[in-house]
Amino acid sequence: MRKIAGATNPEKADPISIRGAYGRITTKGLYENVVHCSSDALEAAREIKLWFRSEGNC
Numbered sequence: 001m002r003k004i005a006g007a008t009n010p011e012k013a014d015p016i017s018i019r020g021a022y023g024r025i026t027t028k029g030l031y032e033n034v035v036h037c038s039s040d041a042l043e044a045a046r047e048i049k050l051w052f053r054s055e056g057n058c
Contacts, residue, residue: 001037008033 006017008031013020023033036051038044 005033005035005037 003014004018006013006019006023008019010019010023010025010031010033013023015021018035019033023031025031036047038047
């Protein structure tokens with residue numbers, strides 16, 4: 001999955017990876033990626049809390 005997704009930095013990602021083809025760095029220096037992946041369940045839980053609202057807060 002990591003190879004298909006590509007490096008976190010879209011400018012350093014393989015051009016045929018998802019991030020290399022579709023990601024970008026904004027003028028404010030933020031990475032905008034179209035895909036996220038985690039190395040394990042604990043990391044996934046942490047990232048889900050960062051990027052998604054809980055059902056009660058929608």
